[in-house]
Amino acid sequence: MARFKKEKSGDLPAISTASMPDIIFMLLFFFMVTTTMREVTLKVRNKMPEATEVQKLEKKALVSFIYIGPPTQSRLYGTESRIQLNDSFRTVADIAEFIYMEREARNEADRPLLTTSLKVDKEVKMGVVTDVKQELRKVGAFKINYSTRKKAAKTQD
Amino acid sequence: MARKVPEINAGSMADISFLLLIFFLVTTTMDVDSGIVRRLPPPPDPTAETPDVKERNVFNVLVNKSDRLFVEGRWGDISTLRTEAKEFLANPNNREDLPEKKFENIPFLGEYPVSRGIISLKNDRGTSYDMYIQVQNELTAAVNELRDELSRQKFGVKFSELNQEYTDAVQKAIPMSISEAEPEDIGGRK
Numbered sequence: 001m002a003r004f005k006k007e008k009s010g011d012l013p014a015i016s017t018a019s020m021p022d023i024i025f026m027l028l029f030f031f032m033v034t035t036t037m038r039e040v041t042l043k044v045r046n047k048m049p050e051a052t053e054v055q056k057l058e059k060k061a062l063v064s065f066i067y068i069g070p071p072t073q074s075r076l077y078g079t080e081s082r083i084q085l086n087d088s089f090r091t092v093a094d095i096a097e098f099i100y101m102e103r104e105a106r107n108e109a110d111r112p113l114l115t116t117s118l119k120v121d122k123e124v125k126m127g128v129v130t131d132v133k134q135e136l137r138k139v140g141a142f143k144i145n146y147s148t149r150k151k152a153a154k155t156q157d
Numbered sequence: 158m159a160r161k162v163p164e165i166n167a168g169s170m171a172d173i174s175f176l177l178l179i180f181f182l183v184t185t186t187m188d189v190d191s192g193i194v195r196r197l198p199p200p201p202d203p204t205a206e207t208p209d210v211k212e213r214n215v216f217n218v219l220v221n222k223s224d225r226l227f228v229e230g231r232w233g234d235i236s237t238l239r240t241e242a243k244e245f246l247a248n249p250n251n252r253e254d255l256p257e258k259k260f261e262n263i264p265f266l267g268e269y270p271v272s273r274g275i276i277s278l279k280n281d282r283g284t285s286y287d288m289y290i291q292v293q294n295e296l297t298a299a300v301n302e303l304r305d306e307l308s309r310q311k312f313g314v315k316f317s318e319l320n321q322e323y324t325d326a327v328q329k330a331i332p333m334s335i336s337e338a339e340p341e342d343i344g345g346r347k
Contacts, residue, residue: 021170028178035185049287051294053301057190117190120286127282129289133337137200147192148290 036060043077044069044084049122050151057145062113064102066095068128069121081124083132092128095135119147193293201339214256216245216276220292222283235291242299246274246331265326266311272331279338296335303331 044067057063067084071077082089085098103111116136120129136144218238219227226233228241248255256274263269276296280289301316304327308316312323319327 017171021167021174024171024174024178028174028181031178031181031185035181035187038184038186049290051193051290053193053294053297054191055194057192060190063190115194117192122285122287122290124286125282126280126284126286126289129286130280130282133197137197140199142197142199143194144197145190145192145194146290146293147190148294150191 040065040067040084040087042067042084043071043073043087043089044082045072045121046119047121047123048119048147048149051146051148052151054148054150055145057115057117059113062106062110063115063117063145064099065117065119066098066132067119068124068132070123081121081128083128092131092135095132096139099136099139099141113143114141115143115145116141117145117147193290193297195293195335195337198336210275211257213254214273214275216242216256216274218276218278218292218296220278220280220284220288222281224285224288226292235295238292238295239299239302242276242296243303245276246272246299246334247303248272248274261329263326263329265323266330269330271329272334274334276335277338278335293335297333300331300333300335304328307331 046067046069068081069084070079070081071089077089083091083095085094090098099116103114106114118129118132133144136142217227217229218233221227226235226238228238233241245255248258251258256272258270258272260268261271263271278292278296304316307330308314308319308323308327311327312319316324316327
């Protein structure tokens with residue numbers, strides 16, 4: 001004869017955690033696919049201006065970044081705008097070498113497609129940016145991109 | 158007789174994957190890079206003469222060190238810059254003081270009067286980058302709006318929704334002719 005155990009009241013059954021690793025792995029893969037590795041540690045403030053007419057940068061592997069802005073550690077480095085290439089403060093004279101290095105790192109076919117993205121803080125004066133642009137012209141890195149944040153377009157009629 | 162293989166305890170799997178997850182969360186970024194795309198002109202050839210550009214074909218925009226605009230010899234304002242630039246590039250009434258047009262044969266559009274106008278943007282070393290980008294943005298917006306209008310009129314859809322061939326045609330009809338002028342040291346270097 002089948003006997004039924006009477007369910008004890010008050011004792012909640014434990015929730016199975018067997019699928020927990022799977023859930024976490026799913027999250028992990030999601031983040032691995034959607035994000036990119038942080039390449040540099042920012043040493044300058046980088047609050048970019050807003051614009052409406054922006055285009056997305058297509059191939060991230062073909063972009064080299066130049067950061068310009070006032071140093072975040074103003075006690076150590078002052079408040080004058082500085083140029084950051086890779087992980088250190090540099091001057092305008094180092095840009096040519098930086099661009100050559102960036103070109104060397106890419107394969108031959110991709111080199112003409114290399115874009116330079118200028119990530120400039122909005123309070124920087126144009127003098128530095130103009131110098132950088134002149135330097136880029138000299139080494140033939142003509143494709144540039146003024147990095148901006150997207151602002152919602154004004155509705156005009 | 159097969160011996161019983163002891164089962165591996167998978168209880169710590171969740172912890173391991175959590176660790177990995179947190180590692181990736183910390184070391185990666187998710188920001189999308191976007192911005193205003195420009196093409197710098199090649200360095201000037203010292204032997205070449207400066208090309209002769211007629212005054213009516215140039216739209217001068219100057220930004221001074223206190224971020225004020227000087228448009229075509231008058232004080233300008235950022236809010237009206239877009240309309241002014243649009244009128245200059247389109248020249249709808251074929252006015253004498255606005256740029257001339259040259260008929261060009263463009264695929265899908267036929268003979269189209271392409272404006273020969275150039276927007277010349279000049280800035281001071283003391284101009285703030287924010288203002289410079291706002292000006293660049295307005296000028297880009299002017300060109301984009303003109304392209305949109307032409308695209309709607311000819312193909313019935315927005316410019317951004319056109320296919321590659323049509324996009325090329327429209328880009329040819331309305332070129333992005335914004336020139337970032339050679340820097341001049343006004344008031345010396347700081």
